[in-house]
Amino acid sequence: MAKQDISIRTEDGTAKAGLFHPSQRSTAGVILYMDAFGPRPALDAMAERLAGEGYLVLVPDLFYRFGDYGPLDAKTAFSVEPTRSVLRGMVEGTTQDMTRRDSAAFIAALTEAGATGRIGTVGYCMGGGRAIHAAAAYPDRVAAAASFHGGRLASDAPDSPHRHVATIKGRVYVGSAGVDGSFPPEQSALLAEALRRAEIDHIIENYVGMAHGWTVSDHGVYDERGAERHWKRLLTFFDETLR
Incomplete structure (x- = not known):
């Protein structure tokens, strides 16, 4: 890849972005x-794995409005200054809208690169939350939206x-950490109700024992078994929906 x-x-x-090409045209x-x-x-490693499954993958920098920054250490950036304040400012300053x-x-960049078919977001x-918002904003292109340890959904x-899922035409998968203050049970219930009322094909799955960030290898809470379970779910979800 x-x-x-x-x-x-x-x-x-x-915005700078990485574009990951599969070995065969897709x-x-x-x-x-x-x-x-x-x-x-x-x-990058996660994008390469998706590309290895035959997808053209885009990883955009959502913080491009702030100019050069980082690199950021996922294990310490939120626990030490000045990176904690800088990081919070960038997160809060990059709105869902x-x-x-x-x-x-x-989407236009992916299409220009050859992704003229269905698009998935993760x-x-x-x-x-941004993966879900993209599906709501561009329902004619985004056929599958997945969130893992997403907060404030x-x-x-x-x-x-x-509040915006009613326009989604595709499928939604949400994998939540077992204990996650940014997505507590009451939020999970509200999201489930909104998706069901909108008659959207969806799954909300609770990964018991996993902490927020468990899927990404450089997080301090990374869990290999839990990450592989996430990969199994994600690849099946995309395979069923995007092929």
Whole structure:
């Protein structure tokens, strides 16, 4: 699988992204929405694995509005200064609406690269809600949206993902950490109700014993068995929906 570094023009500037090509031509594309620590080798490895399954994969930098930053250490960035304050500022300063608008350019970049068929989205941590928002904003292209340890998926905020799912035409999969303060049981129930009322094909699965961030290899809470379970679910979900 080959990685190509590209630049994507959005309404607000230019986002850097990694484009991962499968070994054989494919019209099925995937956008991987990053966690809070930005594009880095751990996410590249995940994109390479998806490309190895035959998908054209895009990993955009959602923090492009802040210029150069990082690298960020997923194990320590939220626990030490000054990176904690910088990181919180970037996360809070990159709204769901920004990413929703950016996703039009992300989809266009994938299409130009050859992903003319169905598109899947998958997001981790802060990317989870953005993967769902993209499916709601671009229902004619996004056929499958997956979130893993996504936070605030059914919060009180006006831009909470659960408030926008009615326009989704594809399928939704949510894998939640067993204990996760950013997505507690009451939010899971609200999201399930919203998806069911909208008559959306969906699964919300609780990964008992897993902590927030368990799927990404450079997180301190990474769990290999739990990560492999996530891969099994994600690849089956995409295979059933995007092929």
